[in-house]
Amino acid sequence: MRETVDDDTESFTDARAELQIHRNSDPVNLRLRLRYDYAGTRQTDSGADTSDFDPADRTTVSTEADFVVNDRVVFIGGIGLTHADDTNGSDCVRYSFREVFNTTMSAQALAPVVTDEYGDDLSFYQLYADYNWGQSQQESMNTYFTEAGWSQIDSVATPLGTSDFSSFLSQVPRDEADVLFLNHYGLDGANSLSQAIDRGLNEDVEIVMPLYNRPMAQAASGAIDGVFGTAAWDSQIDNEPSNQFTQAFQDEYDRIPSGVAQLAYAQTLQYAAAVERAGTFYPPEVIRQLEDYEYDNIGMGPETMRACDHQAHRAVPVVRGLPEDEQEQGQFFEIVELTPRDEIGYGCDEGPAAECDLGPYE
């Protein structure tokens, strides 16, 4: 069970780094270190600066399910931006938890904001990266924007390994389509978005980049200007835990943390806290502590780590790219809305969750 993780290698690399720490370090020390890191009160030598990881780094790694099942390791960290619905739907496993939202939730958060901005009864065209995540995202966009009254003209797969999307972009019916969804992530997303702007598609259609991260915004630079999307977290989210994390991270690394960095730290801390509550590292006990746990301490409002599918139900930041002259180091988006969790999501018997069978604890 191997898959190419191209959508989110950034977070996946984080995940590996994190697991490495988890498996090789003394857990108590790790927990302490992370806790201190988070509070920003102590220097550390172990904190991998997650913002260094590069979305271009296409790597093939074992899926977390494989890893988790074989090694009996609780996996809550870096799955983070594996944003595909299947991860906590048909592919869900007992030993894996996901903090970040999925493509369904991105679509649910984007649809009201984007339709409000651009109007009703529009038609849209999609390009998507041809693998699990891209398929999942284009499907979610189609579902929720059609529900909002828009209609899809076509949705076209771009094979993995494509870095020049110009031919695909030339196929976009610019007279017919009002909106173009680019379901590409990381370097692919930076390339497809820049190439779309270079082709002047933004003169005729509105472009939406449903999932952003910082390195891709940085690489796409001015091309993100005015382009809507969702992001895992952004330092501009103004609340106590977010500001505290941004400050601590800046004190340590001299730069503003990326959304993915925040995810990695937050989730590791969730694990540490669960171990503490369980009073043991024994995975089935830790898992029980994580399931249906309610928390409100990572900057995304009140959250539940749902027991039925191990998917966190939490707010989704809808962002819009800033013009190039307003972009700064670590600041590329304006937060349009932090869509609260009760406006998105689905029940345990609905959507992806309906297909989830977590399996046994031991």
Next chain:
Amino acid sequence: MFLVADGVVLVVALDRVITILLNGLQQGAIYVLVAIGLSIILGTLKFVNFAHGALYLIGTYAGLLVTLQIQPTGGRLADWGYATLGLGWGFLAALVIVPVVVFVVGLLMERFVARPFYDRPDTDQILLTFGLAIVVQEVFKILFGGQSYNFARPAWASGPVHLPVVGAFPEWRLYVIGITAVVVVLVYALIEYTDFGLVVRAGTRDAEMVQLLGIKLSRPYLMVFGVGAALAGVAGVVGGPLYAVNPNIGTEVLVPSFLVVVIGGVGSITGAVLGGILIGETLAILVAVAPQWSQVGIYLLAAIVLLARPQGLLGTEEVAP
């Protein structure tokens, strides 16, 4: 009415066809530039240079640094306190300076990497140059970080240009086609009409005999390597703004460029041009008719050409086993 309707259909089809052909040309252009260097080095020096993509990489970063000023956010250079890097002299300066820089890198590479390995088996050359490619890539990653930089298109060629029939087309890509065409013509003239070119063509066929005639081949070889490298440098500068710049771009451009060489025939400049255009057009046409197959398509094309003509379309000899 009927005729008019028919006419409209025809016009629609024509503009699509022209757009696809233009897309194919610009996609193939960068591969052509990289492949010519690969092909003449392989054909003349019988040296398999997997590090040719690294020269493209060097060209792109050098182009970025001559053209713009960047703020490195990762990597050692940032750690060492270089908040801003680059000359910011603009694109035309890069187009002149970078090929010269990469030419010199090519000379050094010939002298210290390739030359000691000319008499070694292909497998040794591949191991050596593949290793070198990884080393160069990692050095760039260490210095500039793994993240992607935006190599902004020059302001005078940014965004779309509105062409008749085709409609909006990225202006920069027209320059890519144009610059590639000019460079190809220059290289062709160099090989076809100068004494250097004559020696290279003769040496490609039978190096030992050229030496017996009284020509010392080490200098033409050095020049072939330098010229091939400079072409990769031009490709790096011209292709840089097409994609986000990161340390992996060298490896990414290498594989399609090798396919171009295989399709066009080793040692043939016309072959490299033909191969590049074929690959570009195959990609563009497949994107229009069967998008999922576009990546696989170019490998299929290479396989078909190899089955029908093992020496490539315009190659004269089969690549030695």
Next chain:
Amino acid sequence: MVLLETRGLTKSFGGLVAVDGVDLAIEEGESISVIGPNGAGKSTLINLVTRMLDPTAGEIEFKGESITGYEPHEVVQKGVSRSFQTASIFPELSVEENAQIASLAAEHGSFRLNFLRHRDNYGEVEASAREILDAVDLLGQRNVTAEDLPYGDKRRLELAIALASEPDLLLMDEPTAGMSPEETAATVRLIERVKEELGLTILLVEHDMEVVFNVADRIVVLHRGAVIAEGAPEEVQGDPEVQEAYLGGVEA
């Protein structure tokens, strides 16, 4: 004046002595033919003179100067040229380009880089290439791609290439191998003519005795790498040792 001299020239490959202490002196203007049965060391001897092989022992002098440490291309520049056993032309190049590349080598000695200069601007190269083609009667076919020439013409082009470097000494390795009797006769006449016109010294390795007797002033007989006889064609023909080793097979 002695043009080429070898002293004690020896080449062994492992245990096999291919050339065994050969002392050879070729006078300027002379035509010498080296004969001997297969494996006598004729080709090895030529490869030693052109510096394609390093001698195990011995000394080679050309124009009174040692060339034992020279590179092959330096030997050519000194004035030793070689026409090969196998067809040695550049098949994809035109007849004229074939001659030009050879002239280029001769005109410029060590190759210079003249990137921006069209090679036709080298008047001398152009002129000498044409002159040589004229000498071998190929001027009319100068724009033909070499591989399209008939066999005999290819051999003549080969000779032209060897002559283009304006050698003082021309080494010819079986120049008429594979030719029809007519082509052979034409080639012999051609060799005679260029020798006359260019004042060449010729070292010929040849199996065809008719060619040997027509061209050579002097014959050197090699057997198992060593010189066993040397002299005018008539003398050598009558030498019993030669007959034993080489011609002997015919008369016995």
